[in-house]
Amino acid sequence: MLRTRLGIMMFLQFFIWGGWFVTLGTFLSQNLDATGGQIGMAFSTQSWGAIIAPFIIGLIADRYFNAERILAILHLAGAALMFGLYRSQDFASFYPLVLVYMILYMPTLALVNSVSFRQMRDPSQEFAKIRVWGTIGWILAGLAISYLFSWDGAEAIAGGALRNTFLMCAIASLALGVYCFTLPATPPKADTRKGGLKEILGLDALQLLRDRNYAIFFIASVLICIPLAFYYQNANPFLAEIGVANPTGKMTLGQISEVLFMLLLPVFIHRFGIKITLIVGMLAWAVRYALFAFGDAGEGVYMLLIGIALHGVCYDFFFVSGQIYTDARAGERFQSAAQGMITLATYGVGMLIGFWVAGLVTDHYVTAEGHDWYGIWLFPALFALAVLLLFLVAFKDKDSTSTKPEASRT
Structure with missing residues (x-):
């Protein structure tokens, strides 16, 4: 009940x-x-x-x-x-x-x-x-x-x-x-009055950025939110403008995919490790936007549907696995603070920048008929690919999320 x-x-x-x-x-x-x-x-x-x-x-x-x-x-x-x-x-x-x-x-x-x-x-x-x-x-x-x-x-x-x-x-x-x-009834916990503003905002966890690998992951998380914003802001207008039938209903494929890949995520992390999981997530962003750039409402509609269905890989394999990676690196002392910090950085600062950039790019590609969607989607595809390449070169942590925080500090 x-x-x-x-x-x-x-x-x-x-x-x-x-x-x-x-x-x-x-x-x-x-x-x-x-x-x-x-x-x-x-x-x-x-x-x-x-x-x-x-x-x-x-x-x-x-x-x-x-x-x-x-x-x-x-x-x-x-x-x-x-x-x-x-x-x-x-x-x-x-x-x-x-x-x-x-x-x-x-x-x-x-x-x-x-x-x-x-x-x-x-x-x-x-x-x-x-x-x-x-x-x-x-x-x-x-x-x-x-x-x-x-x-x-x-x-x-x-x-x-x-x-x-x-x-x-x-x-x-x-x-x-x-x-x-x-x-x-869910009353306040007695010990919540003891935390200061720094702890509430997750700023205690800033010391995690001393870990070079975590700092690289953190920067990549903020940057990947720029292409993420393009999906939230432009996917439905794009599908509606080019004439895809029932666009909102078709976009639910993304949430269905999210549920399925959430179940696969623990198995994938255990088998391939956190680095490969994060790389697959970032690669999926580049691939989905390339599919949007080249797809259409006619014979190319299958490309659009695949791009929508990739949402589970895009979100779960990078953002959810990133939360798991953050939890493992933080340890018991900074678990809550670290999750607050990464959420503030991504959904707050990262996506704030992302929506601003998406608005500028969308306005740049306005045409007499509507929009040049090829140009609009090519931008986040290339941006996500650039973030992936930088991460691939700089991120050296090959261990799984079972690694203790103390062992990973540099």
Whole structure:
């Protein structure tokens, strides 16, 4: 029963995110006449949310309020903001609302984990069974947009149907906000008051950068977020503009792939080690963007579908394995701080730069007919390849994640 309750929470949490974020670029360009730079600004709100989230969680939520209560309040406020986005008629009124929304939403990603972990006896065995419902929620949101409501067809987009995604997510946010008040009590831990700002933001873990190999991995993680931003910002508008049917539904292949490759990841790391795993992840980014550059909505549509399906390799083999590598290098003393540091660096700083670059590149390749997508996708393909080559030359840690931190310091 408890697992079901937590699964519903995770389902709604990611249904909300997947229900509007995937089609955001298409909506802004087609319905609000936003430029590439403006679309980049809108997507960058995720990064600002990731940067500010540690303050909300570490300085407020973890210290003074039950996690389930502040989770409820944030989602209720999010429902009101989503309704405001639904009614926005231009980018000037849209942007402030989406900025405030993401500042409130990003902390909820940590809060749902906190609520889940505190109810589990063995999180290592139980959490994956709860978290998978979040991925299912994201997938079903995309399928509903494409196949249930048909909001992302060419005529529907032109008629402004994608605006309904915000109303759908407002209703889901309202439901989750009310539902969170029924979740098991998750009071603050007594020892959370002892940590300072440096510990909350993960800055204690900066000493990991003394390890040359980890510093190289850290830099590569920030840099690879630049091509990552191109996918989030441009994939759905690209598929819609070139005439791929049901683009949002087809993009759920990426989440399905993510689940499958998540199961393969431990086996791959054990067999080939962390370096090869990270290299495969970075190579997948270059390959997927090359497939996007050369694919089309006709005979080349299979290239696009393969590129979407590579999302599991791209994300799991680099970002998830990177979290595992960070955990192994940090040791018990800095585990939480190190995860906070790498999240702040990637989803915060890295993707903030990435969305800005993606906006500039997209604007550069605007044409009378729409966009020169070959040029747009070739940029992140070559960028990811360059990051891979630098990593390949500089990263010398051939050991698996079982290596103790002390043994790897230089």
